[in-house]
Each structure stands twice: as C-alpha cells, then as structure tokens.
Amino acid sequence: MVDVLQSVLDPTARAALRETLGERARFDEPLGPYASWKIGGPADAIADIETTQELADVLGLTHKRKIPWFVLGSGSNLLIGDGGIRGIVLRLAGEFAFIKVEEEEGMVVVRAGASASMALLTTQAASHGAVGVDSLAGIPGSVGGVLRMNAGTDREIGEFVREAWVQTPSKPQPHAVTPQYFYRHTTLAHDAVVARVVLAFERGDPHAVRAQMQRRLVRRKETQPLQFPNAGSCFRNPPGDKAGRLIEEIGAKGRRIGGAEVSPLHANFIVNRGGATASDVASLLAEVRREVAERFGVELELEVHFVGVFT
Numbered sequence: 001m002v003d004v005l006q007s008v009l010d011p012t013a014r015a016a017l018r019e020t021l022g023e024r025a026r027f028d029e030p031l032g033p034y035a036s037w038k039i040g041g042p043a044d045a046i047a048d049i050e051t052t053q054e055l056a057d058v059l060g061l062t063h064k065r066k067i068p069w070f071v072l073g074s075g076s077n078l079l080i081g082d083g084g085i086r087g088i089v090l091r092l093a094g095e096f097a098f099i100k101v102e103e104e105e106g107m108v109v110v111r112a113g114a115s116a117s118m119a120l121l122t123t124q125a126a127s128h129g130a131v132g133v134d135s136l137a138g139i140p141g142s143v144g145g146v147l148r149m150n151a152g153t154d155r156e157i158g159e160f161v162r163e164a165w166v167q168t169p170s171k172p173q174p175h176a177v178t179p180q181y182f183y184r185h186t187t188l189a190h191d192a193v194v195a196r197v198v199l200a201f202e203r204g205d206p207h208a209v210r211a212q213m214q215r216r217l218v219r220r221k222e223t224q225p226l227q228f229p230n231a232g233s234c235f236r237n238p239p240g241d242k243a244g245r246l247i248e249e250i251g252a253k254g255r256r257i258g259g260a261e262v263s264p265l266h267a268n269f270i271v272n273r274g275g276a277t278a279s280d281v282a283s284l285l286a287e288v289r290r291e292v293a294e295r296f297g298v299e300l301e302l303e304v305h306f307v308g309v310f311t
C-alpha cells in the first residue's frame with residue numbers, strides 16, 4: 001500500500017524549489033497556523049511566492065515534474081486534513097499584495113493582487129464611496145480566495161469583476177480570463193492561480209457606504225462566534241432556506257466531537273474549542289449532514305473545501 005503521508009517531493013525537487021525561492025521554500029511544516037480553523041498537518045513544501053515570474057517558475061516546475069500543488073489564500077474556507085498536503089502549497093505575497101483604488105468616470109475602480117486582504121480592500125474602496133462593497137466587508141479572505149469562491153453576502157464579488165488575471169502550469173504568464181460566477185463557486189479552471197483582479201463599483205456617498213459597512217461589521221460581531229477559530233459557514237444554504245436554521249432545528253447547537261463544536265451562537269459555524277483535529281470537524285460535519293437529511297430530506301452541500309490527507 002502507498003503511504004499517503006510520505007512526501008512526494010524528492011531531494012532534486014526540493015533543491016529546485018530552494019534554488020528558485022531560497023529561504024522562502026520551507027519543508028514539512030504544519031499548516032495549522034495558516035488556516036483560520038488552526039487545523040492541518042504538514043505540507044511537503046510551502047512556497048512563499050513574491051513575484052509573477054516566481055509564480056511562473058514554480059508552476060513550470062510542478063508541470064515539468066508532475067508535482068501536485070495547492071494554492072492557499074488566507075485559509076479561511078479550508079479544512080486541511082490531519083495528514084497534511086502532499087506536494088507544494090503556494091502562498092502569494094510581495095507584489096501580489098497591492099491595492100490601488102481610483103475614481104474613473106463615475107466609478108470606483110479597484111486594482112488588487114491576489115494576496116491582498118479583502119478587509120483592507122473593502123475599507124479603502126468604501127472611503128471612495130464604492131457602492132455595494134459593504135456586502136464584501138468582514139470576509140476574512142484574500143482577493144484570490146474570494147474570487148475563487150465568489151464570496152459575498154447579498155451581493156458577491158463576481159458582480160463587480162471587470163477583469164481577472166490568472167497564471168496556470170501550462171500557460172504560466174498572467175493572462176485575462178472571463179469565468180462565470182455562481183453561488184460560492186465559479187467556472188475558473190481548477191489549475192488557475194488568480195494573480196490580480198480589477199473590480200468596478202458605482203460611486204456613491206463615502207459617508208453612507210462607510211456607515212453601511214460599519215453596520216454590517218457590528219452585525220457580524222453579534223451573530224458570529226469570532227472569538228474561536230472557525231471557517232465561516234460550513235454548508236451552503238439550500239435553495240430558499242438557511243443551512244443554519246436546519247442545523248438548529250435538529251438540536252445540534254453546542255454539540256461536540258473532540259475539540260470541535262457546533263457553535264451555540266450560529267449553527268452553521270463549527271468552532272475549534274481547543275485542540276480540534278480535522279477528523280473531529282469532519283465527523284461533526286458528517287453527523288449534522290446525516291441528521292439534516294434524515295429529518296428534512298435536504299442534502300446539505302459543503303461550502304468549506306476539504307484539502308489534503310484525512311487520516
């Protein structure tokens with residue numbers, strides 16, 4: 001039997017990564033610190049990538065040597081397995097972190113790199129009066145992760161995208177794509193790494209936009225268990241209903257497996273009460289999903305992405 005916990009990176013692949021990134025290539029490090037749930041086993045390699053050319057080089061390496069890879073954003077929508085991730089985990093930084101906001105022809109136009117923080121982007125865009133940006137406020141992701149997920153609330157990021165630029169292993173230089181956006185997913189190619197985006201918002205009154213954003217942030221603090229590590233809503237809302245309502249109805253609030261707990265405040269959040277493993281969370285999710293299906297005949301779909309090896 002193949003040992004799924006064994007590194008797939010041989011010494012020559014490790015050396016090649018070191019040659020490209022120097023100390024920004026790290027090996028066999030736990031991923032928990034990089035995920036909002038604070039859960040996750042080790043990656044064979046973590047590659048901190050700071051330029052377009054480095055991204056092209058590392059994607060080229062994965063392509064040539066058939067090395068599996070995964071692009072990590074802020075880790076706020078991920079359950080990373082206790083066995084970690086085989087291959088290279090890419091993290092964007094450096095030139096991918098820029099945010100530039102300009103007013104152009106009655107619009108607020110935001111140019112941002114994939115690793116830019118949505119919190120910073122929404123704050124800056126709101127101060128220019130970007131109408132609708134409040135719907136994206138309080139999402140603790142990176143621009144790339146938010147685009148991949150088409151994250152949002154009543155309005156989603158896809159509605160505001162003017163351009164999206166990606167790099168892929170077979171076409172490693174940045175190029176524009178036009179994916180379609182759906183509820184919490186997009187048609188972005190699975191091997192596309194978002195490099196940067198251009199968003200456009202109608203321009204309104206900055207005071208009104210900032211006030212609306214502030215109301216949303218206060219509401220989040222009241223309704224979400226932000227004091228414990230979590231990954232936001234675990235399940236997508238089924239058509240015409242709320243996953244949280246169904247989970248509350250089966251009486252699961254406060255239920256625990258190991259260190260994982262269905263939040264007593266918001267039933268669609270699972271919180272890490274300390275020392276939770278990916279198996280604790282996965283078991284709790286499976287239990288809740290089964291009971292909701294038995295009681296209501298509704299098959300809840302996961303919103304959080306499972307990645308890596310589950311032991």
Ligand SMILES: Cc1cc2nc3c(=O)[nH]c(=O)nc-3n(C[C@H](O)[C@H](O)[C@H](O)COP(=O)(O)OP(=O)(O)OC[C@H]3O[C@@H](n4cnc5c(N)ncnc54)[C@H](O)[C@@H]3O)c2cc1C
Nearest residue numbers: 073074075076077141142144145146148151152194231232
């Ligand atoms: C407290 C809390 C509140 C939240 N509220 C909301 C909310 O209101 N609405 C909502 O939609 N979500 C919400 N989320 C979930 C999460 O923040 C979003 O899904 C967000 O889009 C994830 O971004 P990320 O950078 O953390 O991506 P990650 O979790 O790191 O990754 C998510 C997926 O995106 C991919 N990805 C990341 N970066 C890139 C890139 N550069 N190119 C291509 N793919 C990439 C990853 O491979 C992975 O498949 C919340 C989460 C938390 C913890």
